[in-house]
Amino acid sequence: MAKIPVFVVHGFLESGKTRFILETLEDEYFSGGERNLVIACEEGIEEYDEETLKAHNATLVMLEDKSELNEKFLTECQKKYKPSQIILEYNCMWGMDYLRDMYMPKGWFVAQVITTVDASTFDVYLKNMKSLFMEMAKDSDLIIFNRSTDDTPAASYKRNMRAVNPKAQIVFEKEDGSQLEFEEEMPFDLDADIIDISDIDYGIWYIDAMDHPEKYDGKTVRFKGMVYVNRNLPKGYFVPGRMAMTCCADDTAFIGFLCKSSYVDRLKSRQWVTVTAKVTVEEREEYGGETGVVLHSTNIKSDQKPEEELVYF
Structure with a gap:
C-alpha cells in the first residue's frame, strides 16, 4: 500500500493557518499531480x-x-476521496493528546507538523495560554511567526521556542511574505579570554551554543551550574547545568552540556559549582549522534546556589 503523508497545521485562531495552507497548495512542487x-x-x-x-x-x-x-470518518475519507496526501488544519483547543493518539488509516503517516503564530499577538497568548502553546511547539517541525515586523523581539521568541523544541525550524515572516532578518546580540563578550556567563544569561548562552556550537569552539567559558552525575554518563564526565522553565513552573527540564573532568568522583548531584572550561565541538552518542558542545574543565569550585535557580528564555 502506498504511503500517504499527513501534514498537520495548527495554531491559535487567526494565526494564519488557512492562508498558509492555501499558499502551500499553490506551490506546484507540493500539490502538482497530487490528490489533496x-x-x-x-x-x-x-x-x-x-x-x-x-x-x-x-x-x-x-x-x-x-x-x-x-476512526470511522478517516476511513471513509480514505475510501471516498482516495487522497495521495492530506493537510489537517487541527483545532488546538481539542488538545494535543487527542491529536497524538488519533487513529490513522493504514498507510497514513505524519510527515510534518507546522505551527503558525501571529507575532503581533504572541505575547498575549504566551502570557495566558503558555502551557497549550508549548504543547503545540513541542511536536512541531516548523514554527512560522507571521506578521513579523522590525519591532518583533524575534531573538527572544526564538530562544523560547528552542528551549522547548531544539530541532524545530523557526521562521519569521513579514506581512509581504519576506523573511525578517535580525541580529542575535549576545549579552556577554565572545572575544574575552574567558567568556563570563552570568546566572541570568545562562539560558541565552545555552540556546546559542546549541544552535551555533562553532562560535564557541576553542573558547573558554565560565558559569555557575548544578551538578548532574549519573552512571549512564561516560566515565570522567558530568553535566553542569540549570533547571529551565519550558512551559510553566510545574514543567521544567535540566539543560546543560557534557563536561569532562578528572574530579568527577568528588562531585555530588545537585551540588552547585562554578565551572571554567574549554569548549570543543564533538559528535557524541549522548547528543543522538549529532555534533554539540563538550566542555573540558580547567577549574571547578564549590559555590552557592543563585538567587533564582530557574532559567528563563
Whole structure:
C-alpha cells in the first residue's frame, strides 16, 4: 500500500493557518499531480477559496466537533476521496493528546507538523495560554511567526521556542511574505579570554551554543551550574547545568552540556559549582549522534546556589 503523508497545521485562531495552507497548495512542487485532501477542524475569518482548491485538485472537508475526527470518518475519507496526501488544519483547543493518539488509516503517516503564530499577538497568548502553546511547539517541525515586523523581539521568541523544541525550524515572516532578518546580540563578550556567563544569561548562552556550537569552539567559558552525575554518563564526565522553565513552573527540564573532568568522583548531584572550561565541538552518542558542545574543565569550585535557580528564555 502506498504511503500517504499527513501534514498537520495548527495554531491559535487567526494565526494564519488557512492562508498558509492555501499558499502551500499553490506551490506546484507540493500539490502538482497530487490528490489533496484538506481536513479543517475550525473555521476562521479567512475562508478557503474554492477556485484555489479546484485548481490544485484539493477537496475540503470541514469538521465542527472534536468527536467527528474519529476512526470511522478517516476511513471513509480514505475510501471516498482516495487522497495521495492530506493537510489537517487541527483545532488546538481539542488538545494535543487527542491529536497524538488519533487513529490513522493504514498507510497514513505524519510527515510534518507546522505551527503558525501571529507575532503581533504572541505575547498575549504566551502570557495566558503558555502551557497549550508549548504543547503545540513541542511536536512541531516548523514554527512560522507571521506578521513579523522590525519591532518583533524575534531573538527572544526564538530562544523560547528552542528551549522547548531544539530541532524545530523557526521562521519569521513579514506581512509581504519576506523573511525578517535580525541580529542575535549576545549579552556577554565572545572575544574575552574567558567568556563570563552570568546566572541570568545562562539560558541565552545555552540556546546559542546549541544552535551555533562553532562560535564557541576553542573558547573558554565560565558559569555557575548544578551538578548532574549519573552512571549512564561516560566515565570522567558530568553535566553542569540549570533547571529551565519550558512551559510553566510545574514543567521544567535540566539543560546543560557534557563536561569532562578528572574530579568527577568528588562531585555530588545537585551540588552547585562554578565551572571554567574549554569548549570543543564533538559528535557524541549522548547528543543522538549529532555534533554539540563538550566542555573540558580547567577549574571547578564549590559555590552557592543563585538567587533564582530557574532559567528563563
